[in-house]
Amino acid sequence: MAHLEIKQLSKRFGGFTALADIDLSVAQGEFVVLLGPSGCGKTTLLRAIAGLERQDSGQIWHAGSDISHAPPAQRDYGIVFQSYALFPNLSVGDNVAYGLKSRRNGPTPGAAGAHQRVAEMLELVGLPGIDEKYPTQLSGGQQQRVALARALATSPRLLLLDEPLSALDAIERVRLRSEIRQLQSKLGITTLMVTHDQEEALSMADRIVVMKSGRVQQIGTPQDVYAAPFNDFVADFIGRGNLLDATMQDDVTFQFGAVNLRCASALPGTALHRFYVRPEDICLHSITDQSENSFTVKVSKSEFMGSSYLVTLEADMGDNKPLVAQFSSNYLQGRPIHPGALLRVSIPAEQLRPMPRSA
Numbered sequence: 160m161a162h163l164e165i166k167q168l169s170k171r172f173g174g175f176t177a178l179a180d181i182d183l184s185v186a187q188g189e190f191v192v193l194l195g196p197s198g199c200g201k202t203t204l205l206r207a208i209a210g211l212e213r214q215d216s217g218q219i220w221h222a223g224s225d226i227s228h229a230p231p232a233q234r235d236y237g238i239v240f241q242s243y244a245l246f247p248n249l250s251v252g253d254n255v256a257y258g259l260k261s262r263r264n265g266p267t268p269g270a271a272g273a274h275q276r277v278a279e280m281l282e283l284v285g286l287p288g289i290d291e292k293y294p295t296q297l298s299g300g301q302q303q304r305v306a307l308a309r310a311l312a313t314s315p316r317l318l319l320l321d322e323p324l325s326a327l328d329a330i331e332r333v334r335l336r337s338e339i340r341q342l343q344s345k346l347g348i349t350t351l352m353v354t355h356d357q358e359e360a361l362s363m364a365d366r367i368v369v370m371k372s373g374r375v376q377q378i379g380t381p382q383d384v385y386a387a388p389f390n391d392f393v394a395d396f397i398g399r400g401n402l403l404d405a406t407m408q409d410d411v412t413f414q415f416g417a418v419n420l421r422c423a424s425a426l427p428g429t430a431l432h433r434f435y436v437r438p439e440d441i442c443l444h445s446i447t448d449q450s451e452n453s454f455t456v457k458v459s460k461s462e463f464m465g466s467s468y469l470v471t472l473e474a475d476m477g478d479n480k481p482l483v484a485q486f487s488s489n490y491l492q493g494r495p496i497h498p499g500a501l502l503r504v505s506i507p508a509e510q511l512r513p514m515p516r517s518a
């Protein structure tokens with residue numbers, strides 16, 4: 160059995176369904192990220208696992224035990240919230256030691272033991288010797304490191320993180336991302352983290368659980384979820400992908416308005432198909448190029464992103480929305496991409512990904 164097993168978990172608030180039939184297995188030592196827009200039920204799921212919210216139906220198993228109805232104090236986890244939920248009136252050391260007083264796995268350590276454990280934990284999160292300070296004297300990132308130290312002080316077998324980085328500035332957020340991931344790998348602690356930030360999920364997770372309206376949409380590795388979204392919602396949410404409708408001409412050729420494109424794999428014979436194209440998979444050619452799957456487009460907008468440009472293209476593709484392409488800044492050198500410029504682009508056959516048929 161998996162280390163953490165969620166079975167058919169459902170939760171309603173009055174008439175509102177916050178979680179619907181959630182099934183999820185998390186392996187020992189795995190880092191799983193719950194990703195979805197605000198209000199999709201991520202926090203509710205985390206709180207149910209923590210015992211802070213009671214599900215209406217379904218089960219939660221942790222380390223081989225059914226904890227579905229266990230009170231929070233009898234569950235074996237550490238938790239970190241979005242807002243730095245440190246006690247402002249307690250020193251950093253007392254904050255970290257707080258968790259030890261309600262220790263589940265064994266006896267409460269004596270004062271000397273607690274002191275040593277606090278020192279170890281602060282060392283672990285890269286803040287040695289700050290136990291005398293108070294939370295208000297620390298930056299947001301330092302406070303979250305202390306919150307992490309507190310969550311880990313009892314050596315729990317499960318770490319729950321609810322948007323731990325979202326209150327931090329961009330630089331601190333990226334730094335703490337890799338610190339958390341390194342710490343998690345080092346300790347081998349099974350971790351479930353909530354975020355609404357797809358980049359954070361892609362960069363940190365072993366597996367991502369994409370949620371919408373209380374339901375799981377897709378579970379997979381970051382690479383899987385990015386390259387092969389199950390449905391339009393996942394495709395839209397995970398990146399700036401293009402969803403394109405086409406009519407079939409033969410089993411490998413499809414018509415997108417006035418543009419005909421070949422697809423790498425033959426598709427079953429129904430008239431309408433939907434494809435998914437990543438912005439970075441659209442290739443740029445010289446304007447006279449006639450290679451396969453190439454066509455001429457007009458630039459309607461371009462945004463400089465640093466290492467790349469995000470370029471909105473108008474193509475003669477029928478009812479399909481404008482195409483969004485991402486071109487590396489190095490590669491673009493000197494090519495005109497101002498609004499109105501004409502470009503020759505292609506969508507390589509193997510990058511034209513068929514979407515699974517909607518249920």
Ligand SMILES: Nc1ncnc2c1ncn2[C@@H]1O[C@H](COP(=O)(O)OP(=O)(O)O)[C@@H](O)[C@H]1O
Nearest residue numbers: 172175177195196197198199200201202203204
């Ligand atoms: N205690 C509650 N009472 C009523 N509705 C709630 C309660 N907690 C959460 N909700 C609702 O359930 C939905 C999911 O909330 P939440 O799990 O916090 O979403 P997320 O963390 O994904 O943003 C939201 O629409 C929220 O308003």
Ligand SMILES: [Mg+2]
Nearest residue numbers: 201202203353
């Ligand atoms: Mg939330």
